[in-house]
Amino acid sequence: MPELPEVETIVRQLAPLVEGRRIEQVEIQDPRWSRPLAPAELEDALRGRRVERLARRGKYILWHLEGDVHLAQHLRMTGSVLANPEPDPAHARVRMQFGARGRATASSGAGSAPAARRVRLVIDDPRRFGTGELLLGSDALAEFLDARLGLEPFDEGFTAEHLREALRGRRAPVKAVLLDQRSIAGVGNIYADEALFRAGIHPLRETGKLTRTQAERLREGIVASLEAGIDARGASIDDFKDIDGVKGSFQNRFLVHLRAGEPCPVCGGTIRKIVVAGRGTYVCEACQPRPRRRVRRPGARPGGRPPRPRAAR
DNA sequence: CGTCTATCCTGTGGGC
DNA sequence: TGCCCACAGGATAGAC
Numbered sequence: 001m002p003e004l005p006e007v008e009t010i011v012r013q014l015a016p017l018v019e020g021r022r023i024e025q026v027e028i029q030d031p032r033w034s035r036p037l038a039p040a041e042l043e044d045a046l047r048g049r050r051v052e053r054l055a056r057r058g059k060y061i062l063w064h065l066e067g068d069v070h071l072a073q074h075l076r077m078t079g080s081v082l083a084n085p086e087p088d089p090a091h092a093r094v095r096m097q098f099g100a101r102g103r104a105t106a107s108s109g110a111g112s113a114p115a116a117r118r119v120r121l122v123i124d125d126p127r128r129f130g131t132g133e134l135l136l137g138s139d140a141l142a143e144f145l146d147a148r149l150g151l152e153p154f155d156e157g158f159t160a161e162h163l164r165e166a167l168r169g170r171r172a173p174v175k176a177v178l179l180d181q182r183s184i185a186g187v188g189n190i191y192a193d194e195a196l197f198r199a200g201i202h203p204l205r206e207t208g209k210l211t212r213t214q215a216e217r218l219r220e221g222i223v224a225s226l227e228a229g230i231d232a233r234g235a236s237i238d239d240f241k242d243i244d245g246v247k248g249s250f251q252n253r254f255l256v257h258l259r260a261g262e263p264c265p266v267c268g269g270t271i272r273k274i275v276v277a278g279r280g281t282y283v284c285e286a287c288q289p290r291p292r293r294r295v296r297r298p299g300a301r302p303g304g305r306p307p308r309p310r311a312a313r
Numbered sequence: 314c315g316t317c318t319a320t321c322c323t324g325t326g327g328g329c
Numbered sequence: 330t331g332c333c334c335a336c337a338g339g340a341t342a343g344a345c
Contacts, residue, residue: 001337001338001339002339003339032321032322059339074339074340075339076338076339076340077322077337077338077339078322078323078324078338091323126322126323126324127321127322127323127324127337127338128321128322128323129321129322129338129339129340131340148340169315170315170316171315171316172315172316172317176316176317179339181339181340188338188339189338189339238324238325238337239324277317278317278318278338279337279338279339280336280337280338
C-alpha cells in the first residue's frame with residue numbers, strides 16, 4: 001500500500017517522463033476515481049494541458065498543469081501508475097496518453113527512450129479506492145492540502161519541538177496520531193510500526209504523555225524508516241509496483257512489521273501482533289514497553305467489555 | 314473539538 | 330480440492 005516512500009518512488013520516476021509533455025488524451029473508466037466530477041468533466045479539464053511539474057505531498061501525487069490547474073492524485077490501497085504497460089493491467093481505471101516533447105534534445109543516454117517518443121500511462125487499481133481531485137488555482141490546491149496534511153517529515157521544520165507541539169494534549173494512542181495525516185503527512189501503517197519500534201515507543205502509549213526525549217527519538221525513527229523505505233524503492237507487500245512494474249524491496253527489511261512470531265532484531269524477544277486504531281500493529285514489547293493500563297473510561301464495566309451489538313444490516 | 318466506528322472495495326487465504 | 334467468508338486498510342462522514 002503506497003505510503004510516502006512508495007509515492008516518492010513513483011514520482012521520482014514519473015516526473016522526468018511527463019514533465020513538459022502535453023496530456024493528449026485521458027480516459028477515466030471508473031466514475032469513482034473522478035468523483036464528485038463525472039469522468040467526462042475531469043477528462044475535459046485535463047485534456048490538452050501541458051504538465052509543468054510533478055510533485056509529492058504526503059501520499060498525494062500532485063500534477064501541476066498549465067493554466068494553474070492541478071490534479072491531486074491518491075493511490076490509496078492498491079493503486080499503481082504504470083508506464084507503457086505490456087500487457088495491459090487487469091484493473092485499469094484511468095488511461096493517459098502524452099504527446100511527444102516539443103523538441104528531441106538527443107541528449108538521452110543509450111537505452112533510454114528517445115525524448116520524442118509518446119508516453120502512455122495506465123492507473124491500475126484493483127480495489128478502486130484511488131482518486132483524482134481537480135483543483136482550479138493554486139489557492140484551491142493549498143486549501144485542499146492544508147485541510148488534510150500536516151508537516152512533511154523531510155521538511156526542515158520537522159523538528160522534535162514541532163513534533164512535540166503537534167502531539168501535545170492528544171489522548172489517542174501514538175500510533176493513531178501517526179496515522180492521522182493532519183499531524184504528520186505520509187506515514188501509514190508500515191512506517192508507523194517501523195518508526196515506533198526504532199523509537200522504542202509502544203504504539204498504545206498516550207500521545208500527549210511522550211517525553212521530550214521520546215519525541216526526539218520518534219522524529220528520528222520516522223525519518224529513518226521513511227528514508228530506508230525510499231532507499232529500498234518502497235515496500236511491496238501485496239502489489240505495490242513502480243511505474244515499470246518492478247516491486248520494491250523494503251518488505252525484506254521490515255524490523256517488526258508483518259513479523260509476528262519472529263525474533264526481535266534488537267533483543268531477540270518475540271514480535272507480537274496487536275490491533276491499534278483498528279490496524280494490524282507489530283511490536284516488540286521488550287523494546288517497546290507496554291504502557292500502564294490506560295485510564296478507564298467512565299461507565300466502563302468492571303467485568304470485561306460489554307457485548308457489542310452487531311451492526312444491523 | 315477530539316476520538317471512535319463504519320464504510321467504501323475486491324483479491325487473498327485460512328478453515329473446513 | 331474447492332468453497333466460503335473474514336480480513337486487509339487510507340481516508341472520511343457521521344456518531345458520540
